[in-house]
Amino acid sequence: MCVQDPCAGSMCRIHEDPSRIQGPDRCRSGTHLLRELSDACREGGLKFGVHLSPWDRNNPLYGTGEPYNEYFRNQLREVLSTYGPIFEVWFDGACGEGPNGKRQVYDFPSFRAVVRELQPDAVIFSDVGPDIRWVGNEQGWAGETCWSMLKAEGHGIGNDNPPSTKSLNEGDLDGESWIPAECDVSIRPGWSYHANEDEKVKTPEHLFDLWERSVGYSANFHLNFSVDRRGLIHENDVKAVLGLKAMVDASYGPGTDLARGRPTAADDIQGLVPRGTNEPSHDEPFGSDKTVDGDPKTYWATNDGATQAAIEVELDPSKPFDRVVLAEPTWLGQRVKAFRISVPAEPSNNHRDWVTLAEGTTIGHQRIARVPETKAKFVRIEILDSRACPALTRVGVHKAAAGAKPAG
Structure with a gap:
């Protein structure tokens, strides 16, 4: 106060x-x-x-x-x-x-x-x-x-x-x-x-x-x-x-994050050779799983020199969401300049055809992106441009309360 x-x-x-x-x-x-x-x-x-x-x-x-x-x-x-x-x-x-x-x-x-x-x-x-x-x-x-x-x-x-x-x-x-x-x-x-x-x-x-x-x-x-x-x-x-x-x-609030503890994958992990987004992170120190572990001190990071990367979270496709929350480990600075949020196109629901839900610029300590209400098996976060190698401490997926303003 x-x-x-x-x-x-x-x-x-x-x-x-x-x-x-x-x-x-x-x-x-x-x-x-x-x-x-x-x-x-x-x-x-x-x-x-x-x-x-x-x-x-x-x-x-x-x-x-x-x-x-x-x-x-x-x-x-x-x-x-x-x-x-x-x-x-x-x-x-x-x-x-x-x-x-x-x-x-x-x-x-x-x-x-x-x-x-x-x-x-x-x-x-x-x-x-x-x-x-x-x-x-x-x-x-x-x-x-x-x-x-x-x-x-x-x-x-x-x-x-x-x-x-x-x-x-x-x-x-x-x-x-x-x-x-x-x-x-x-x-x-x-x-x-x-x-x-x-x-x-x-x-x-x-x-x-x-x-x-x-x-x-x-x-x-x-x-x-x-x-x-x-x-x-x-x-x-x-x-x-x-x-x-x-x-x-x-x-x-507690229990509302649909991404918490869910399977993840990334196309670039610090200390490892860049690889396809369909492969798991295997609990590496900077693995993609750090974005959904609920610990604000851990984070996913790419190899130095990268300015683009992608991370996926596997979701329960029966649960709708209309908010995606992203966060950077700002003790390393604010890096991300542009990002995109996508889900698989219906009816394929695979890793090849994607539909954009939202695009944005900065993330920082926390970015709440409003997206159209969606059900999907995966959500994909693409870092399109970054001042230094991308790093995220959180990817959250939520359904806003009744009365909340929709996307658009």
């Missing part, structure tokens, strides 16, 4: 000035609201993060340059040294005028230095990372091509020459920095609570579509909830997100 505090002059929730905290008595009982939240996260097994916006336009120091930057650094120090451990620190570049008509020039390098000093394990989010990047929209989806690399050199945050929207959304094939994307969106039309939006909460089906287009495109999904006037997340929002969880569990 990542709590926003403050943004564009909204109320301050840290303990710096308790008199500024407004809300029900349960939030004004002399306790730190951030302390309550961080303690509750740890109790519930959740990681705790903060979105501390530098745009505090109601502060009299705003627009004064270094005095305001020092004020913000001190505020950041208080948050990071009091409520940790913190797993994410979110910086936005919002920079409008304050009541004094001035704009502030933020010293982001010094802000990042405070994070590294006090929470060295926290990931830092911004237009240019340095750890995770904004995806370039606030609609919750990443580009179908989504590289985790970014050309960040020479770019800044907000109004300071950020990367192009295309680069933020798709990444850069030749980017020098590893900065995966994070997709932010609100469960409501706006980012703050308004009672007239209680019936406009996104449906579970809409949220599931966005989840697949973010998490399924090698990005992170960052869903915003606004707190109502009771100090609670509204019951309509809770119902919607629990509906999302039910759809994710039904589609991708």
Whole structure:
């Protein structure tokens, strides 16, 4: 969970000035609201993060340059040294005028230095990372091509020459920095609570579509909830997100992968002479069976120098599917530039005649490909182009929950 505090002059929730905290008595009982939240996260097994916006336009120091930057650094120090451990620190570049008509020039390098000093394990989010990047929209989806690399050199945050929207959304094939994307969106039309939006909460089906287009495109999904006037997340929002969880569990939860433990074969295996796709991998260290063993640390890999390869998984032809999940061992980098998913043509159902279900570009940490609902004895994954020898840690085959968006 990542709590926003403050943004564009909204109320301050840290303990710096308790008199500024407004809300029900349960939030004004002399306790730190951030302390309550961080303690509750740890109790519930959740990681705790903060979105501390530098745009505090109601502060009299705003627009004064270094005095305001020092004020913000001190505020950041208080948050990071009091409520940790913190797993994410979110910086936005919002920079409008304050009541004094001035704009502030933020010293982001010094802000990042405070994070590294006090929470060295926290990931830092911004237009240019340095750890995770904004995806370039606030609609919750990443580009179908989504590289985790970014050309960040020479770019800044907000109004300071950020990367192009295309680069933020798709990444850069030749980017020098590893900065995966994070997709932010609100469960409501706006980012703050308004009672007239209680019936406009996104449906579970809409949220599931966005989840697949973010998490399924090698990005992170960052869903915003606004707190109502009771100090609670509204019951309509809770119902919607629990509906999302039910759809994710039904589609991708334990026992849903139709490829898990099934027979596999590949036409190229690292350390072996390339061979036909009809031959088994014989449990080689980098054999094709590693894509269906359920272990994210094992992977199939081809011989060095290869940029194309194919892998097949034998399925139960009586079970329909409409999703194929692929994953690369990204600790080796992101390699795949193009892939194709095929099944045998009917009625032959053999290894000679193939029908394409889907084609795509990048894979990365996870790629969810929507395909027409199909029953087949085999599914074939062809790596058509790769920056280095292809490697996959997972091939998954699933049937999405009722109400999920179909292919196309």
